[in-house]
Amino acid sequence: MRAVIGxxxxxxxxxxxxxxxxxxxxxxxxxxxxxxxxxxxxxxFFDPYQLTxxxxxxxxxxxxxxxxxxxVGQRYTKDGNRVRRGDIWNPISFNExxxxxxxxxxxxxxxxxxxPWGWTFGAKAYYDVKQGRSPELDVVALYQNPCKCxxxxxxxIKFPDREQYGFMLNFTGVGGVGNAEAVLxxxxxxxxxxxxxxxxxxxxxxxxxxxxxxxxTTGTRPAVQVxx
Numbered sequence: 546m547r548a549v550i551g552x553x554x555x556x557x558x559x560x561x562x563x564x565x566x567x568x569x570x571x572x573x574x575x576x577x578x579x580x581x582x583x584x585x586x587x588x589x590f591f592d593p594y595q596l597t598x599x600x601x602x603x604x605x606x607x608x609x610x611x612x613x614x615x616x617v618g619q620r621y622t623k624d625g626n627r628v629r630r631g632d633i634w635n636p637i638s639f640n641e642x643x644x645x646x647x648x649x650x651x652x653x654x655x656x657x658x659x660x661p662w663g664w665t666f667g668a669k670a671y672y673d674v675k676q677g678r679s680p681e682l683d684v685v686a687l688y689q690n691p692c693k694c695x696x697x698x699x700x701x702i703k704f705p706d707r708e709q710y711g712f713m714l715n716f717t718g719v720g721g722v723g724n725a726e727a728v729l730x731x732x733x734x735x736x737x738x739x740x741x742x743x744x745x746x747x748x749x750x751x752x753x754x755x756x757x758x759x760x761x762t763t764g765t766r767p768a769v770q771v772x773x
Contacts, residue, residue, distance in 0.1 A: 551584035579610035615656040624648035650674040667733030693743040715745035
């Protein structure tokens with residue numbers, strides 16, 4: 546079960562104003578700023594055999610158009626056996642239908658910001674309430690050149706026992722290399738770059754993105770949709 550609650554106000558600025566950087570000299574030209582929308586997303590998994598909720602997740606997001614967003618949340622998973630998917634290359638695994646899982650109580654905090662220099666940054670941190678430590682920290686960055694003919698993605702992942710680095714290079718309409726962490730980058734940056742041209746991961750509209758949606762009467766973009 547999934548529920549989303551939000552105000553999703555229409556933007557107040559024109560299209561040209563929304564494309565203005567939020568930092569530097571260009572920021573002084575802003576007459577109006579897009580509203581800060583607020584969303585609450587809740588996910589719950591009900592176990593019909595135990596008649597209890599086995600998982601419950603919530604997220605609260607504040608977002609100003611495609612300029613920035615900030616999000617806090619929690620993750621809870623009840624301890625017990627979980628259904629394990631079988632491996633078609635190991636028929637014996639289909640007999641192992643349950644896997645023991647410990648109770649999970651996480652709090653999360655993340656966000657993203659777009660800069661006027663073509664860079665978009667995102668990060669997310671997890672904190673294990675029961676263990677009293679952070680099991681994971683994710684940091685990503687995406688550079689898009691002015692014509693969005695190519696893009697470069699960087700990522701850094703920190704675990705308690707190791708660290709990971711990686712990159713992705715994409716040429717619009719041609720393809721790219723290094724897509725191992727595309728899902729992570731898409732999760733953290735999609736609220737800000739959804740449907741844009743030349744993204745290094747599969748997106749609506751293909752490599753050339755979605756056509757710009759501008760209101761015929763007001764000349765403004767529609768409000769950002771939650772759940773991206």
